[in-house]
Amino acid sequence: MTQPLVTILDDEPAIRTMLADALQEAGYRTMTFARATEFEAALHRTTPDVCLVDLGLPDRDGLSLVHRLALELGASVIIISGRAQVQDRVTGLELGADDYIIKPFAPAEVVARVRARLRDPKVARPRSETARFNGWVAHFDRYALVDDAGEETPFSHAEGEVLRLFLEAPKRLITRAHMQEQLGGAAGESFDRAMDVRISRLRTKLREDPKNPRLIKTIYGAGYIFLGDVSWT
Structure with missing residues (x-):
């Protein structure tokens, strides 16, 4: 490899x-x-x-x-x-x-x-590379979101990690502690700030209303919940 x-x-x-x-x-x-x-x-x-x-x-x-x-x-x-x-x-x-x-x-x-x-690929489980949800298709093999009209929006490796975390656990609470455990990095203010930035960018790319997002909901004091219906291929 x-x-x-x-x-x-x-x-x-x-x-x-x-x-x-x-x-x-x-x-x-x-x-x-x-x-x-x-x-x-x-x-x-x-x-x-x-x-x-x-x-x-x-x-x-x-x-x-x-x-x-x-x-x-x-x-x-x-x-x-x-x-x-x-x-x-x-x-x-x-x-x-x-x-x-x-x-x-x-x-x-x-x-x-x-x-x-970059977590060790030798211990990472095989993963699907395409997820469909609420009019979007996320292609993790080429870092792109595609809407139902076929328009592509690129996302970064880091944004993809967060998006995959949400898509693999839809309609379940994702705590900051769980995000830190899964994504790595030292817990603290810098990690929280990095997550805030990535989630904000994902919401923008998913054309979310920042005041009332439909898909990535903030549960204040607890974490986040992704409310979409997800299927993997």
Whole structure:
């Protein structure tokens, strides 16, 4: 089985080497890039499973690249940055990042975060890749939602994880604790914020009324319930 591919975009050679060595030792394939232009050119030839993106790039602001990756690519995006301000972390998550790691960091921490994004395929049970619900078809093999008129809306890897969690347990309460257990990551304010961002983006893509969503209902103080009728193929 082909190992997941992790791309590393950082202008510091020592960090690229350190991360590549740690990830390869953990069993992942890696590709490293010093500039955004090199990385974007490579995306025409390959599709990574996880993208590690530094915000302080010499030829482009990393936040705009994160936004594009979240919209167009089905990979998880993890920001690695020296920007430690809360607003930078919030902005990164709102633009589509799945996680945010502040420099300096231990290589083992990055490996653990990558592993949390991509759970071991050897122990994952086989899963259906297409679900139908309330006029929508979710294609998890190509990260796309299709409405009954045939219009496609892409979703990210992280959004797909949350959507699958809802679709596999319709009309049942999904607590924050259960989401953290299933999706990985450290419990706390940053995890809760990441879930809020992903659920908000899913509601937008499902054309939900933010004040009165029909499908993804918030049960305040408890969690969420997905109210659609779901069939898997």
